[in-house]
Amino acid sequence: MSDVHIVGAGPAGSLSAISALEKGHEVVISEDHPESGYPKNCSGLFSKDGLSSLSIDYKKHIINPIYGANIYFVDQKLEIRKKQPVGFVCNRSKIDRSLAETAERLGAKINYNEKIKDSFHSKTIIGADGPLSAVARHFSFPKISAYAFTLQSFVDYQAEDPYIVEVFLSSRFKGFFGWIIPHNEDVAEFGVGSLNNVQGAWKALLDIKRISAPTPRGWTIPIAVRPRTSLAKNNYKVLLVGDAAGQVKSTTGGGVIFGGHCAKIAGRTLSPLLYELEWRTQFGIDLKIHQVIQNYLAGQSDAGIQALGRRLKKLNCDEFLSGFGHMDRPTKMLGPEMVAHVIRNLGV
Numbered sequence: 001m002s003d004v005h006i007v008g009a010g011p012a013g014s015l016s017a018i019s020a021l022e023k024g025h026e027v028v029i030s031e032d033h034p035e036s037g038y039p040k041n042c043s044g045l046f047s048k049d050g051l052s053s054l055s056i057d058y059k060k061h062i063i064n065p066i067y068g069a070n071i072y073f074v075d076q077k078l079e080i081r082k083k084q085p086v087g088f089v090c091n092r093s094k095i096d097r098s099l100a101e102t103a104e105r106l107g108a109k110i111n112y113n114e115k116i117k118d119s120f121h122s123k124t125i126i127g128a129d130g131p132l133s134a135v136a137r138h139f140s141f142p143k144i145s146a147y148a149f150t151l152q153s154f155v156d157y158q159a160e161d162p163y164i165v166e167v168f169l170s171s172r173f174k175g176f177f178g179w180i181i182p183h184n185e186d187v188a189e190f191g192v193g194s195l196n197n198v199q200g201a202w203k204a205l206l207d208i209k210r211i212s213a214p215t216p217r218g219w220t221i222p223i224a225v226r227p228r229t230s231l232a233k234n235n236y237k238v239l240l241v242g243d244a245a246g247q248v249k250s251t252t253g254g255g256v257i258f259g260g261h262c263a264k265i266a267g268r269t270l271s272p273l274l275y276e277l278e279w280r281t282q283f284g285i286d287l288k289i290h291q292v293i294q295n296y297l298a299g300q301s302d303a304g305i306q307a308l309g310r311r312l313k314k315l316n317c318d319e320f321l322s323g324f325g326h327m328d329r330p331t332k333m334l335g336p337e338m339v340a341h342v343i344r345n346l347g348v
Helices: 011-022 048-053 092-105 134-138 198-209 256-269 272-298 302-314 317-324 336-346
Strands: 004-007 027-031 045-047 062-066 068-073 076-081 087-090 109-112 124-127 147-156 164-169 178-182 187-194 217-222 230-233 236-240
Touching (some): 004 011, 011 027, 011 124, 011 256, 027 092, 045 048, 048 087, 048 256, 068 302, 087 092, 092 109, 134 236, 147 198, 178 198, 230 272, 236 272, 256 272, 302 317
Parallel strands (some): 004 124, 027 109, 068 164, 124 236
Antiparallel strands (some): 045 087, 062 087, 147 187, 147 217, 164 178, 178 187, 230 236
16 A cells, blocks of 8 residues: 555645655555546636745746736726736646646656545545545545536637736626636636526626627536545545635635645645644635635625725725735735725725
């Protein structure tokens, strides 16, 4: 048997493997698809800071730099702009494969087309097998409380600015949002998410843009952290990482950055107690803030979302976010700059 068995060869699985290998452990990875990065189940938009913090070699996989966003609170628009790229649209499949190849090069054995249900290669297991984790089900982990259902398609679309993401907040995207991520001057990824009626959300986005689109494909995103992400049971040590743990920004569904950092902790510690304590200490507050924001927006009518947009515009929040916004970690925006901005714009 190996020292650790990792189920899933996505970014979280590969990063946990790399971390364990760097500690000298023998690693086996099981991936139920014929290759890592297939099928592509999410957008490839990442923050520049997040990619750099994970030491991912992403530059050769960049499709398009992103300099900001237009966020529509129904009909109220916040314009956020950066002088330098704040994020990159990347070829997600190639990033996944690159990380898996790195793990193999460092000594991991990857068994492709191996679907794991209840037979494991080690007593120490890292479940990196997505939001419907078979590892979590097998070991009776508490369930993730909330998911968003999403649809996405590539559309012929000439954006006003091909380096700006568009985000649409409305009760028509119940509990989530619609998005347009440009890949170049002529093509963009259209996507929507909703807690229910995702087909209605898809129609709403197309109606907003008065455009038709190819048939979308869908996937499920966890938007709540699993109440417990590790356990010791019957001589097994089990740690869940990434989407399997719900280590995802509830506001956007992005999970690679938070999930990747938590995966590295899991691979380094291989200890349920230390892992749970460390990842929640480092990232729990940020993930909670994302969840609070998502829950608040999910409870708003269009009138409430419009009113929020007006308040944010009155406080010149687009100006603050352009200067100090952070795509992943809201706690990094809490500081004297925020206090000074609020005082200045409230006229205190």
